[in-house]
Amino acid sequence: MPDYAQPDVLVSTAWVADHLADPKVRIVESDEDRALYTMGHIPGAVEIDWQVDLQHQVVRDYIDKAAFEKLCSERGIANDTTVVFYGDKSNWWACYAFWVFKLYGHQDCRIMNGGRKRWELDGRAWSTDRATYPATRYAAQDQDAAIRALRDEVLKHQRAGKQLLDVRSPEEYRGERMHMPDYPNEGAVRGGHVPGAVNVPWPMNCNDDGTFKTAKELEKLYVRELKMKRRSPTIAYCRIGERSSLTWFVLKYLLGFGNVKNYDGSWLEWGNSVGVPIVKGAAPGGAVAEAPTAAQVS
Amino acid sequence: MNGVTERLDRIIGEFADLDGREKLELLLDFAAGLPPLPPEYAARKQAEDRRVHECQTPVFLWPEVEQGTARLRAEVAPEAPTVKGFVAILADAIDGRPVAEAVTIPEDMLERMGLADVLGILRSRGLRAILARVKRELAAQSGS
Secondary structure (H helix, E strand, O other): OOOOOOHHHEEOHHHHHHOOOOOOEEEEEOOOOOHHHHHOEOOOOEEOOOOOOOEOOOOOOEOOHHHHHHHHHHOOOOOOOEEEEEOOHHHHHHHHHHHHHHHOOOOOEEEEOOHHHHHHHOOOOOEOOOOOOOOOOOOOOOOOOOOEOOHHHHHHHHHOOOEEEEOOOHHHHHOOOOOOOOOOOOOOOOOOEOOOOEEOOHHHHEOOOOOEOOHHHHHHHHHHHOOOOOOOOEEEEOOOOOHHHHHHHHHHHHOOOOOEEEOOOHHHHHOOOOOOOOEOOOOOOOOOOOOOOHHHHO | OOOHHHHHHHHHHHHHOOOHHHHHHHHHHHHHOOOOOOHHHHOHHHHOOOEOOOOOOOEEEEEEEEOOEEEEEEEEOOOOHHHHHHHHHHHHHHOOOEHHHHOOOOOOHHHHHOHHHHHOHHHHHHHHHHHHHHHHHHHHHOOO
């Protein structure tokens, strides 16, 4: 049976249980619902929250390099620490935090396969003690442009007809579900998908217990059925870039895709942008060479 | 029996004095106190489309008006304790009070509790959507 491309990046709950007291290992919980950490977390785990800790509170962006260094220092994470991420929702937010750590060049990042759900199913202990560690000196790298796609790059990427994955639900992809009552600022003014994007909803990567599907299953889906090529540049997106960071993780670390980026602006940026091409319906649609401009329309 | 405003002011005051971690602990206490959904409601979950689709985790709400008084019944999955705690606070505050009072719950209650900063922009917006939905449905049912 084929193994994952980088099997060491995924650790089991047993591995984590064996490393709870390892000073070289820091366990980090990242959840959709941050009260879960308060309710109970893996003993010794620190929390890094995707909204409050990782996102800039004024600009729509991630925290800058200096703030990332401060965050790592406060959580007792040094440059040579092995950081193991886990969380709720099949590790959505764990993958998102993992991606941000890679964005700033942290060397040794892992995901605990199955996240909170698997830890619970394995009958392992939870703790409510808040873990604190001595501050470290942490030096981050500049952002790694190789894993982050910005809007204009996605525009060129789709024009060139390169591999593009939309990991949202089929309803969002088809453009049927964009109106969210009482979410005036969280929705997009247009529904649909980036031309050429193939719809692979993120749950297709995961089993019911929160673990990732096997290498064989993932290979069948992406490589044999969708005919995606490991060496071709690939961009994944969703609504705000969190579900697609899970797919990014799967493609890069479990399947060994050489050049894959997460478009974190995702549909909330694309569907609100002026003049970018959009396709509605179930078909990916072809690459659009030129976006219509106001001048062409009038 | 205190009115909705008095009840909410008391709850908001309790939260306001706590640090971030304590706020989440108190929210968990409220979550634990949300009464289970009466069995007769369970079958109506799908049929009546009570699901709040904006929430990724299953959340079912029944804002109800009986003889002019409001009540909120709900079922929230245990993996969403923040939503569960917030719904429990709303249910506590409006239970048995006139609808006219229930619909005055202030939009800025999360800010006043100091929860908005602890939860972040998107989560707070999600909770505000729940509040808006409860108020809207109560108003619609009371015919006001």
